Amino acid sequence: MNEVMWLLLTYKVPAEPAARRMAVWRRLKGMGAVYLQNGVCVLPKTDDHIRRLKMLENEVAEAKGDSVILETVALDRAQEEKVVSRFKADRDEAYDEFIDKCDDFEREVAKEIAAKHYTYAELEENDVDLKKLQGWLAKIEKLDFYGGERAEEARMRLKGCEVVLDDYARRVFDAHDEDG
Known part of the structure; x- marks a missing residue:
């Protein structure tokens, strides 16, 4: 067996103030930790995780x-x-949540196309939304230590959103005679 090394953290934080307990939980979830039970979680062993868990140990x-x-x-x-x-x-x-947001993004752009609402303001707003999707997927992928089953689907959906926005941008530019 090719052993996978993990870091196991057990911790207990006083119930009050609750904000401290919540901050520890958020930090661990933000690192991609998996809880085995309350106050017991694991992360793949990396230098970064060791460093961050030692910092968290001080906060606890x-x-x-x-x-x-x-x-x-x-x-x-x-x-x-x-x-x-x-x-x-x-x-x-x-990834499921991300894919749902891709659906929302594509529906929003389709709604603008159906209404022939080709404005720079709308294009800019959709561009900001796409950048948020791109950043969100990057964060998920950073925590995908073992290859989630929906990873490829999420990447393909993001590419689809990029194509949809490119098409909308072309329509906006065409509407304002700025294409080419």
Whole structure:
């Protein structure tokens, strides 16, 4: 078995103020951590994750909490797959949400085309929305440590949104005699 190394963090933060507990949870989810149960999560072992967990350990201590960081491996392949499948499920959930937003983006542009609403302001607004989608997908992919099943679909959907916006931009420019 080619062992996958993880960092296991166990922590406990006092219930009050709740904002501190929430900040720790947000930071860990933002790193892509998977919770095995309350206060116990894992991340793939990387230098960046070690550094960030050590910083988080200090924050937990400042909040009068307690934490322990361990390096670990799964007992066997079946246990390893359980953990990896949790990482994949979390990413696929994020990809699902992203794909839904791509649907919304394409519907919005189609609505503008149907209404023949070809304005620079609308084009700029849609361009901003596309840039948000591009940034969001990049964040999801950064946390996709084990290749979520919907990753390729999400990339293809983003490309579709880019094509839709390019078509809308051409229509706006044509409407204002600025094409070419």
